[in-house]
């Protein structure tokens with residue numbers, strides 16, 4: 001069973017976040033059921049044959065059919081305004097599955113240079129081995145995007161706002177350019193989630209997510225999801241059926257519950273982050289703050305058009321060198337020192353020696369990841385406590 005098109009079209013996002021994909025079992029449970037089963041039984045040999053062949057709908061094996069996972073996929077598709085979605089074991093397997101389902105040897109990816117570090121490794125080390133080349137460009141430079149296309153470019157891959165400097169990319173223009181070149185635009189929408197930004201509305205073709213971050217929201221489970229047109233998602237699901245990077249039913253159940261509070265949490269993360277960004281800007285020990293919610297940020301106007309709030313991630317440069325950044329980090333007591341983000345608990349990290357440590361010094365310089373840069377993923381604590389904690393850090 002799936003939600004009717006009428007329900008999906010005429011229902012608000014807050015309702016969809018709570019109600020989409022809710023198909024009760026005959027037990028009549030109110031909260032979503034968790035189907036912990038690897039396989040399913042059939043009424044007859046004929047029925048088994050028809051299910052395996054895909055001639056009749058229904059569950060076969062939880063590597064590619066599970067009602068709890070399906071409910072999560074339907075809810076994400078409803079929120080992203082996509083025809084369909086496919087869940088995966090992690091954010092990285094969402095990106096890998098998209099590429100392996102839709103690309104072949106000889107194809108080319110045009111990618112923002114400000115993407116999650118592991119995405120860069122996946123493209124340059126692993127996809128490269130199978131004949132898929134990637135070119136990286138400055139995401140805010142439309143001419144660089146235009147010059148980066150080859151005849152073989154099939155996918156354009158971008159994150160907006162970017163990590164850690166919050167560069168904002170014009171999705172409408174990038175989608176137009178991508179389509180002129182006969183390619184598809186893939187957006188990693190992890191930082192905003194559909195609660196703040198729905199890239200398909202600006203012309204993007206495919207969304208990927210790390211559900212591990214804000215969709216869970218409390219740092220419990222790994223997961224990912226791909227959303228887009230029905231045909232491409234069919235290809236992604238077929239890949240997952242064959243290759244097995246499947247989301248566990250338990251994790252899907254956690255994420256389903258996470259989606260119910262996603263907008264409330266994203267608004268609270270955004271509110272806290274904006275307050276901290278404004279406060280940091282006024283501190284004499286701070287050199288520069290990067291947050292698209294600040295009027296001084298070059299991407300501010302664009303972010304206001306594309307996003308309904310500015311999200312929970314910001315970064316700033318302290319005056320001084322690496323020692324100044326490290327000693328600030330070490331003096332905080334509330335912020336958790338971890339590279340994770342999207343948690344109710346605020347986190348603090350030194351990108352140059354952790355998340356961006358695998359880049360060469362030149363690549364770090366290009367990405368603006370200086371030794372005095374600190375990234376915050378602002379959680380849901382009292383913002384005054386967070387300010388006091390950073391004030392202690394600033395010394």
Ligand SMILES: *Cc1c(COP(=O)(O)O)cnc(C)c1O
Pocket residue numbers: 090091092093116159188190191209210211212213222223224
């Ligand atoms: C964390 C993250 C990923 C990878 O997700 P996992 O669930 O850790 O595999 C991909 N993209 C972005 C933007 C991320 O922050």
